[in-house]
Amino acid sequence: MTASSMTKPQKRSKRAKKSAASPNNRAALFFLAPWLIGLICLTLGPVLASLYFSLTDYSILASPNWVGLSNYTEMLTADKLFGTSLKVTFTYVFASVPLKLIFALGVALLLNKGIKGLGIYRTIYYIPSLLGGSIAISMLWRKMLGGDGLVNQVLLKVGIHAPDWVANPKYALYSIVLLSVWQFGSSMIIFLSGLKQIPSDYYEASSVDGAGKIRQFWSITLPILTPVIFFNLVMQIITSFQSFTQAFVISNGSGGPLNSTLMYSLYLYKKGFAFFQMGYASAMAWVLLLIIGCFTFIIFRSSRGWVHYEDGGK
Incomplete structure (x- = not known):
């Protein structure tokens, strides 16, 4: 049989496979x-449009005018509030x-101890993550931490005269930090899932060797959980870099x-929708993307030294 005759059935089979597929x-x-x-329409299109607008002077009400890198130059050299916003965000x-x-x-x-009604406790602790980013909860938080709010009234009962937490520049940002920490439910659920995957044999063997709870945590629990910690951290x-609602509501949109x-x-947001400098706001969005990308890259690179997987790799 010649080589040419052998290739014909192969070609027919390939055509049949293509027609069937x-x-x-x-x-x-x-x-x-x-x-x-x-x-294409809701992600790539807006992303490319924002890249174009970041190189223009665009006020929404008029056609964009090309200005090149002027928005980025002004941002990095002349805009003092840009540096202030970065400092506040990094601190947060x-x-x-x-x-x-x-x-x-x-x-x-605590929830990994096999207590009764675990599903109920999971739901209770997860609720803040569902509600914490809402406007209503942020307004409630502002009322609670205000000068005559619930927190200060409780402290006053024990003789502590506390300041207006959301109106004092020293404490206003940390009231938002506290609200963020209160929304720990999603990370908690992921940690709890990771804890459930740790074999109990490890703890039993370490107990035989005389390891206590603290030693077990540092030598068994924490190393095995590093992939989960890595995911939650990223x-x-x-x-956190994109946090907006809490600061907007608690400060009445002023940042004060x-x-x-x-x-x-x-x-x-203020640059784009309060001052109608949409080109400048688009440039800020791309800088934020770069900042988040740099932090994510650093975390991924550093993970080689502290994230441990079950197969022994990093």
């Missing part, structure tokens, strides 16, 4: 069409993220007092 491909594209349309992120993760891990450890970093709660996203 084509209906499946069309069906797959049909079901993927809504997602693809959303990706570095304070809220570690506290939230520590608190979430602590509650997860997600919370990304979320004395710009102490002027979060980056809040300042971006």
Whole structure:
């Protein structure tokens, strides 16, 4: 049999496979069409548009005028509030993220004791994560921490005269940090799932060797949980840099007092929708993307040294 005669059946089989696969491909594209349309129209389109607007002087009310990198130059050299918003945001992120993760891990450890009604406790602790980002809860938080709010009334009962937490520049940002820590439910659920995956044999073997609870936590629980910690850390970093609602509501949209709660996203919002400098706001959005990308990259690079997986790799 010649080589040419052998290739004909192969070609026919390939055509048959392609013809059989084509209906499946069309069906797959049909079901993927809504997602693809959303990706192009609601994600890629706005992203490319914001990149263009960031290089223009655009006020929404008039056509954009090309200005090149002027928005970025002004942002980095002349805009003092830009630096202030970065400082406030970095302070918020570095304070809220570690506290939230520590608190979430602590509650997860308590709920991992096999107590009765675990599902009810999970729901109760997760509710703040569902409600904490809402405007109503932020307004309630502002009332509770106000000068005559519930917190100060309780402190006054024990003889402590506390300040107006949300109106004092020294404490206003930390009231938002406290609200963020209160929303620990999502991280807690993920930690609890990770704790459930740790084999009990590890603890039994360490108990035979005389290891106590603290030693077990540092030598068994924490190393095995590092992939979960890594995931929660990345997600919370990304979320915290984009925090907006709490600062907007608690400060009445001003970022006060004395710009102490002027979060980056809040300042971006004010530039775009209060001052109608949409080109400048778009440039700020791209800088924020770069900042989040840098932090995420650093965390991924550093994870090689502290994240441990079950197969022994890093």
